[in-house]
Amino acid sequence: MSGIVRKERIVWLDYLRVLTIYLVVVGHTPICEDFNIFIYYFHMPFFFLCSGLMFDVEKEGGFAVFVKKKALSLLVPFATFHLISYPFWLVFDRNYGADADSAYVWYEPLLDIFLGRFAIDDAPLWFLTALFATEIIYYVIAKNVDSKRLVFVLPFLIVLGYLSQEFVSVDLPFMLQTVAVALIFYAVGHIFKEKIFRLSEKKILWHLISFVFCGVFLYLASKYNGKVAMHINQYGNFWLFLPFSIVALLFAQSLSVLIAYACQRRNWVEYISRNLIVIVGLHMMVGKFIKLITMYVLGLPLSIYQDAVFSNLIFSLLSILLLVPVMIFVNRYCPKVIGKFR
Numbered sequence: 001m002s003g004i005v006r007k008e009r010i011v012w013l014d015y016l017r018v019l020t021i022y023l024v025v026v027g028h029t030p031i032c033e034d035f036n037i038f039i040y041y042f043h044m045p046f047f048f049l050c051s052g053l054m055f056d057v058e059k060e061g062g063f064a065v066f067v068k069k070k071a072l073s074l075l076v077p078f079a080t081f082h083l084i085s086y087p088f089w090l091v092f093d094r095n096y097g098a099d100a101d102s103a104y105v106w107y108e109p110l111l112d113i114f115l116g117r118f119a120i121d122d123a124p125l126w127f128l129t130a131l132f133a134t135e136i137i138y139y140v141i142a143k144n145v146d147s148k149r150l151v152f153v154l155p156f157l158i159v160l161g162y163l164s165q166e167f168v169s170v171d172l173p174f175m176l177q178t179v180a181v182a183l184i185f186y187a188v189g190h191i192f193k194e195k196i197f198r199l200s201e202k203k204i205l206w207h208l209i210s211f212v213f214c215g216v217f218l219y220l221a222s223k224y225n226g227k228v229a230m231h232i233n234q235y236g237n238f239w240l241f242l243p244f245s246i247v248a249l250l251f252a253q254s255l256s257v258l259i260a261y262a263c264q265r266r267n268w269v270e271y272i273s274r275n276l277i278v279i280v281g282l283h284m285m286v287g288k289f290i291k292l293i294t295m296y297v298l299g300l301p302l303s304i305y306q307d308a309v310f311s312n313l314i315f316s317l318l319s320i321l322l323l324v325p326v327m328i329f330v331n332r333y334c335p336k337v338i339g340k341f342r
Helices: 011-027 033-039 043-054 063-093 108-114 120-144 147-152 154-167 173-191 193-200 204-225 238-263 267-274 276-296 310-333
Strands: none
Touching: 011 033, 011 043, 011 238, 011 267, 011 276, 011 310, 033 204, 043 120, 043 173, 043 193, 043 238, 063 108, 063 120, 063 276, 108 120, 120 147, 120 173, 120 276, 147 154, 147 173, 154 173, 154 238, 173 193, 173 238, 193 238, 204 238, 267 276, 267 310, 276 310
C-alpha cells in the first residue's frame, strides 16, 4: 500500500474528493434514474464526513476565530457565486431557460440567498451554508464534550436527524433542516477518523472485495429505499438510509483506494481536490454553456442526454475540465473570492 498515504496529503482522499465532486456534477444531469439514485446515497454525505475527518478541535482557536475562518472559506464563496449566477438567472434562465415557466418571482432567490437556503439561481450552493452551520454547531459540541464521550452524542444526533426528516417540511435558514442530518456524518468522520484511516490501509484484495460487495449491495438497497436528496430532507426510510449510506461510504473509500493504488499521486488530482469549491459554484453555469454548444455548434438535440449514461458522463467530465482554467485564474489573481485568504 506504499504511496497511497503521503505525509503532506492523503492520496486516496484526494481521489475520493475528486470522484465525489464528479458524481455531484453527474447527479445534476438527466442521467438514468437508477444511476442517479445510486450516487445520491454517498456523494453529499461523504462531503460532510470528509469535513469531519479533517476537523481537529485542539488545533482550532476560540469560537470567534473559528466562525471567522469558516465564514471566509464558505460564506464568501457562497456570496461570490450568487453574485455571478443571480444576474444570469434573472436575465436568461427566468425568461428563456428551464425556469421560464416557473412561478418564481425575481426577488425569491434573493430572499433564499440572504437566508442561506437552497436558491434556484445556483442550487448546489446550499451545501456551503449547510456545511458552515454544521461546522459551527459541531465545534460547540466538541468544545464542551470530552473527546472520549463524543461517541455518546451520536445517538442524540441521529434522533435529531430523524425528527428533522419527520417534522420539518420547510427550508430553514442555513439549511438547518438538513444540518440535523449532516451532523451525523460530520460526527462519524471526526469520532471514527482513526478507524477510517486504518481501514484505508487494509490490503488491496480486501478493498477489491469491499468495492464489489458494497457496490452490489448498495445498488439493490438504493432501488429498495428510493431517492435520497439531502437538500430537501428526503431519505426514504431514515433507519435504512443511515446504514445504506455507511455501506455507500465504504464502497466509495474502497474504490478510491484502488484508484490511488493504480494511479499513485497525481498533481492534477491534488489540484482539483484543493479547488472543489469552484466546481460546486460554477458547474451548473458551465453545463448550460455545453448545452448551447451541443445545440448550436454540433447541431444535436438535447435529447441525447435524456436518461443516457455515457453522454452524461462525458458531459460532466467536460464541465470539470472547462473549469480548470477558471481555477488557475482565480487562484492566481483573486483567490479571496473563493475563500482563500492566505
